Amino acid sequence: MHGRNEARLTLTLGHLYPDQLNLYGDRGNILTLKRRCELRGIELRVVGLGIGDALAPDEYDLLFIGGGQDKEQAPVAQDLFETKGIGLWAAIEDDMPVLAVCGGYQLLAHYYRPAEGPDMKGLGVFDAWTVHKGPRTPRCIGDVVISWNGMTVVGFENHGGRTYLGTARPLGKVLKGHGNNAEDGTEGAVYRNAYGTYLHGSLLPKNPHFADYLIGLALQRKYGLRRLTSLSMPPGEILNGSTPAQLTPVDDPTTLLRPLDDRLEWQAHAAILERLGLYEEAAAALRRAEAA
Numbered sequence: 001m002h003g004r005n006e007a008r009l010t011l012t013l014g015h016l017y018p019d020q021l022n023l024y025g026d027r028g029n030i031l032t033l034k035r036r037c038e039l040r041g042i043e044l045r046v047v048g049l050g051i052g053d054a055l056a057p058d059e060y061d062l063l064f065i066g067g068g069q070d071k072e073q074a075p076v077a078q079d080l081f082e083t084k085g086i087g088l089w090a091a092i093e094d095d096m097p098v099l100a101v102c103g104g105y106q107l108l109a110h111y112y113r114p115a116e117g118p119d120m121k122g123l124g125v126f127d128a129w130t131v132h133k134g135p136r137t138p139r140c141i142g143d144v145v146i147s148w149n150g151m152t153v154v155g156f157e158n159h160g161g162r163t164y165l166g167t168a169r170p171l172g173k174v175l176k177g178h179g180n181n182a183e184d185g186t187e188g189a190v191y192r193n194a195y196g197t198y199l200h201g202s203l204l205p206k207n208p209h210f211a212d213y214l215i216g217l218a219l220q221r222k223y224g225l226r227r228l229t230s231l232s233m234p235p236g237e238i239l240n241g242s243t244p245a246q247l248t249p250v251d252d253p254t255t256l257l258r259p260l261d262d263r264l265e266w267q268a269h270a271a272i273l274e275r276l277g278l279y280e281e282a283a284a285a286l287r288r289a290e291a292a
Contacts, residue, residue: 216253
């Protein structure tokens, strides 16, 4: 019975520029989302969207765009603005979850100013801009930890550009590492359900709570889901077997999802925290591993 209900749940992820923006193992983010859906009986279909492909927002439930070198970003920036911009804006304004990493994050801001050559115009989703100050300015490289929603998010950063926020809300506060610009303690940017970040690693394998947050947002948006009083029920019953009288609003979409055995993920998360001297935060991550 549960399997029959769960099988009705499907999501479609649009992977923007998989051949151009594919540095630092960011495909691991796609693999993580797909695996975490499969373990819950949710089908995640992945569709690549390359240069020249239109983006029809009603065909997707979440979107991902990764990072690349400056030479790859130039043609992508043009295509993003000329071919996919209207569809992407429509998706974001309709609260579709979007994860943009490094170069993808920069291209969703107002512009990227490279060390040499003309500015690359962005979509302006995030009220932010990026400036590469040249080869004499050290790159922002190394492990990075931020605080997000009362928890830590870990990753690896490697970027020459410095991103500065206007009115955009940061994704998190830097606890260790450089973040947006190594100056103001911010990392990433948020607009509606679009999240920009410099965290590679890949980001999602070591941060199962953030991966589930994106999945939960996508399910809630597609199916109009709300939280059942009993969160211990299998996801098929939570998502498909409820009457309106049983439903109450949910602020944290991860509560829509059945917990998984994330002991290895939280242990990897804690290892980075320990390496950076964040021992209290590491202990909290290990407690989550024990509870998984």
